[in-house]
Amino acid sequence: MNNQLKWKYPEAIVDCEWLKDQLGNKNIRLYDCTTYLHYTDSHPLKPYDVESGLEDYIKSHIPGAAFLDLQNEFSDQTSPYRFTLPDYGVLAETFKRHGIGAPHQIILYSRNGMQWSTRFWWMIHVLGYKNVSILDGGFNEWERLNLPIETKEIRFNPAEFEVNIDPEIFVGKEEVLGAIDDKNSLLINALTEDLHLGENPRYGRPGRIPKSINIPFHEFVDSNSNKLKSVHSVFDLFNQSDVNPENKIINYCGGGIAATLNAFALYQLDFKKIQIYDNSMSEWAMDNELPIESG
DSSP states (O other): OOTTOOOSOGGGEEOHHHHHHHTTOTTEEEEEOOEEEEEEEEETTEEEEEEESHHHHHHOBOTTEEEOOHHHHSSOTTSSSTTOOOOHHHHHHHHHHTTOOBTOEEEEEOSSOTHHHHHHHHHHHTTTOOOEEEETTHHHHHHHTTOOOBOOOBOOOOOBOOOOOOTTSEEOHHHHHHHTTOTTEEEEEOSOHHHHHTSOOTTSSOSBOTTOEEOOGGGGBOTTTOOBOOHHHHHHHHHHTTOOTTSEEEEEOSSSSHHHHHHHHHHHTTOSOEEEESSHHHHHTTOTTSOOBOO
């Protein structure tokens, strides 16, 4: 094991004790970005019902936190899929309107899994604003430590930042299709093993994108603290699956959420060629012209 391993960007992960001491710091803007998924057995076009975390935010949140509503304000409302990225220009203006921009350090947290924070992290990152961090352990860890909460709804004044889009991060089905037979590309499925193996038809045709490997997103997070596992544990998860820094790595899941946690872990290990398939299996499994495998 490499004892010299460290997070490449430690400033992108902050802990609750640090944040407690920063409450009231006007240079920090904090956001609750919780979304709940309620899985259904109805139809693969609607594999889950989406519930905004706004109601829980209003009941209690970390002092000074505003709320970001992923499905209703930060997803393409014309898409048949739940969380498709909006036009980048529209997305940037929406973030600015919510107060994201210079000179503020943006801190994101969620109540039910780090993947909601990492989704927003990548959505801001792709636009070129880099002063963004994730609260390790989120609201659950904050509550466990008996740290203060409030009910006052917060809205920040608009902010500005220079938009510098990275068009390589979020990709569509064409790029994924081309990666299947590309020896320099690697596809990582962040969904649970039953979905990867085709034992669960949640998204339509059961199975996975051909030649993809499975590293479920929840394996990167400690189940008790909801915090990211140690850098050595995260490195080992990728190393055990022969994930090579030379590969172009496309991460996917069900709807482009869980895959962002895998991608964030790769980013922290200084992998350079990281991509996220935005609509993931919500799109892929429903298109009968696209290949799929199971077993």
